Amino acid sequence: MQRDDLSPGGDHSAVSTTPLPSWSDGPAKAAILDFVQRVTTPGPDFLPRARRIATFDNDGTLWCEQPLQVQFYFGHQRLEALVRKDADLKQQQPYKAYLERDIAAIKQMGKQGLFEVGATAFAGNTEDEFDAEARSFLAGARHPKLGRRFIDLTYEPQVELLEYLRTNGFKTFIVTGGGIDLVRALAEDAYGIPPEQVVGSSVKTRFELRDGVGVLVKQAEIDSFDDREVKAHNIGLHIGRRPIFAFGNSDGDLAMLRYTLTGDGPRLGLLLHHDDAAREFAYDREFHLSPLAEALDHAAEYGITVVSMKNDWRTVFVPDATASAA
């Protein structure tokens, strides 16, 4: 029996605890609870489980992306290792900017430029080698200012929201401009999202037999840079259904949000506004690598619900796993 059929009060009535404890009472939380109630309760807005597709951006939506996306620090570690083998690289751009943490020059490359550097740096690795290196990095690497490990800078309200949606029969996906393999290395543990529900930027791979073992070898060539309109394309390619729920934090998510919001029936699109300099960072249109401007300016017109980190979230980050273990 499908849980859809169990209760006229909607699936989430089965959950005994109050949902979304890290969300403050306010219009954003109310919009989420109302939406989930409507699509899970028999009535005009009810949707079967197969239609309950939710997509989330990652950088700046599910975890901290300031002062630079985590991907940058991972690429930096990789380039330092390459330079130890080939010192000449140190004087070549874009490696020079990366290695000197020349943030102005890095921002100038743009987010796609950063991804291309990473693609070059990891070319020749197998998927399995990359995965091992990514997990090793994530297990230890710390944020330069906040001190915590990057994986302890995921947002507690969003982890709750993902779980709440799944409890209510949603299938949750990440649709990230970040590299698909790096995000897959953390998504299952951090967000409960399996690899096949992560969509992201990717490189071409080549299938080879190495010592009799079939491996996928990363090429330097970009397969897909998953930003802006490409996010909508990749939702079509990987998911094959229009989401009914989407959550982003920048203009890079606008196509995904509008694709989601302009379908028939009940829809919810949310945008996280980073307005909390005290607990995290405050930024929007001036963040060159991933600005938030059009989506914020036209949120009401496009039907987007803006979430204020400062006002709508009671807590920001998940508990620090290393602190509690100590």
Place this chain on the structure above:
Amino acid sequence: MQRDDLSPGGDHSAVSTTPLPSWSDGPAKAAILDFVQRVTTPGPDFLPRARRIATFDNDGTLWCEQPLQVQFYFGHQRLEALVRKDADLKQQQPYKAYLERDIAAIKQMGKQGLFEVGATAFAGNTEDEFDAEARSFLAGARHPKLGRRFIDLTYEPQVELLEYLRTNGFKTFIVTGGGIDLVRALAEDAYGIPPEQVVGSSVKTRFELRDGVGVLVKQAEIDSFDDREVKAHNIGLHIGRRPIFAFGNSDGDLAMLRYTLTGDGPRLGLLLHHDDAAREFAYDREFHLSPLAEALDHAAEYGITVVSMKNDWRTVFVPDATASAA
């Protein structure tokens, strides 16, 4: 609680009916039952559910592909409609060959050539328009020789196998050389596989707002032709894990099979051999559009289990839905 933990006899002990009734007792069925038993039972070969990824080819593996893949007939219907609007097309290749059902010329185009004709014919359609046309086609179109509708020419033993794997905690995927959207239009009803678990050949799409509604518009340009080594690439892209189980029927599946079989731990790779002229068709290396030669000749060396349609399947096709409805 995970079903994995319930029973030392393995998940499938929960199923009261005898599994795989359309499979004859023999080495192929025994290999499947043994494999599933091992990966679901506590012991050296046990694997958690997250690792139980199974991938299936579609044309010739899950449904009939003779004398031509169903996709050809769908493209043919589309081209006839286009010619009604623009009669000049009728004299141009490749339309001419398609419209005259010149099978020799069509086979010469190859499977990729066929897909490219389809891509051209559907360019400009939105994903939603394509889906509606595909479902309309599938609801009525019949096989030219066998009389049944194409969707009633799916293989009963494979439908049972997919269900059996899912009952045992596997996640089942299609990895097809056919167009991803056409296969998605039937996979949920025919095989119980949702759109996001269908991987296939695809075209580029462009996100547009049409009358205020965000749509994905199909372009003529191929995004991915999902055959041979590209199947392994697309498994990496869409699934992000090495399957432990794969099932194909041609050399187009060899990379997928070898990728699956050369990983660590328990593995099963199967190849359907069409050797049943009485109930379906008998063919292998001479089928120009999708030959089976290397995989058959080296099956033992590569660790592939060959399934004989004639000997291993008690029935071939699912019940005829239109006959039982009449």
